[in-house]
Amino acid sequence: MATGDEAETASPASEEARDWSDMTPVCLGEAFSRLALEDLWRGAMACCRSWRDAARSRPGLFALHDLEPGFAESTPGAEAAAWWTPAFQRRIDAMLRSAATLAAGELCEIHVRHCSDDALAFAAERSPRLSILSIKTSPAVTDRSMVTVGACCPMLTELDISNCYEVSYKSLEVIGQSCQNLRVLKRNIFNWIDPSEHVGIVPEDYLRECPEDGDREAITVSKFMPKLKHLELRFSKLTAVGLSSIPEGCKDLEVLDLFGCANLTNLGIDQAAANLKNLVTLVKPNFYIPRSSFHMGRYGHWQLYDERFQTNVFQI
Secondary structure, three states, rough: OHHHHHHHHHHHHHHOEEEHHHHHHHHHHHHHHHEEEEHHHHHHHHHHHHHHHHHHHHHHHHHHOOOOOHHOOOOOOHHHOOOOOHHHHHHHHHHHHHHHHHHHOOOOOEEEEOOOOHHHHHHHHHOOOOOOOEEOOOEEEOOOHHHHHHHHHHOEEEEOOOOOOOOOOOHHHHHHHHHHOEEEEOOOOOOOOOOHHHOOOHHHHHHEEEEEEHHHHHHHHHOOOOOOOOEOOOOOOOHHHHHHHHHHHHHOOOOOEEEOOOOOHHHHHHHHHHHHOOEEEEEOOOOOHHHHHOOOOOOOOOOOOOOOOOOOOEEE
């Protein structure tokens, strides 16, 4: 008869070796639902055929396609500059197409950067339940794919097209008409007043293509997006004309972000805010303009809300 110590020693040897590949698809799917996106794609999907098939059998695993954490955690520099290359765009496109296919119509959120027109249209056509779309800093996205988004994704409630310079007011009109439950719009652009923070990362020719039709965009938003509650227009070149139109159409606004909007005056902003009865958060265009940017000599640090200054660059 074996002693206690002998039985304890023999126990591991007598146990049958576990084969994780034999787990049922249901158990695997439940485990995969707890994984982060990167772990799902690089771990579970790449492990073996049975795991890959188990993941593919549950479209809900791919309902959220969020690459933003990877961009946010990256260090500015050479890596960020590589995002602007065709090779990087192809990688983003491949992932977006795969996610849209695997989600089988259940894709609800997309958070990517540097995708192309074709990839965005492909995803939109297969994602009727899409509610949140963030494609900021996607220079290859144009009005063509945004028309597809409007036609195929009527449940859209949040849209971020910041730094997408090939997207015009025409897209805003289409989205507003088709996605009538839109609540959040982010239409920020790069800092054109002091672009030094983007040097070496964003191509100079792209920075020079900064949208000039801020007023037309603001008027379009006011006319076609009446249910907006959150609007961001950072560094937009809109003037008092465009700003005054916003309270006329977007009466339910709770958040209005105008940081860096150098063509606005304090008086105009206060008048617009007074007409937004539900406004909770107002971000004014406070910023510092380096003396070297405009060669203003004596007035290196401009206070936006000082009505004494009037220049051709902005109305202070």
